[in-house]
Amino acid sequence: MNSLNSTVIHHIAFFPRSANVIGREVKNCHPAKSVHVVEEIVEKFRSGEQSQAEFWINKPGLFIYVIYTAVRDENGKFRGVLEMMQDCTHIRELEGSLYIVDLG
16 A cells, blocks of 8 residues: 555545545645645655654634554554544633543
8 A cells, every 4th residue: 555545534624625535645635835745754654764743733713733643554564644633722722620530
């Protein structure tokens, strides 16, 4: 497997994706200005130099956390990339503590 996007797509308002991106090269799912960075990340994953890359996006009223994780088989061979995005806006606004015991 190479860097093909073979994930289930979930529509996210800040980066809308359709099922049409499944099977496409990961670099072709990003704006042209960031393709070289995506290619560098994938190459570092492929070589074993790196296994995760994280970044975040701050926009007014929106904080998006993104992490790329190398997917490897049982022999450590690079098989692809898992890209996860999370809207963490509400997390940054939390105050104090809430323990699991408080939920019961």
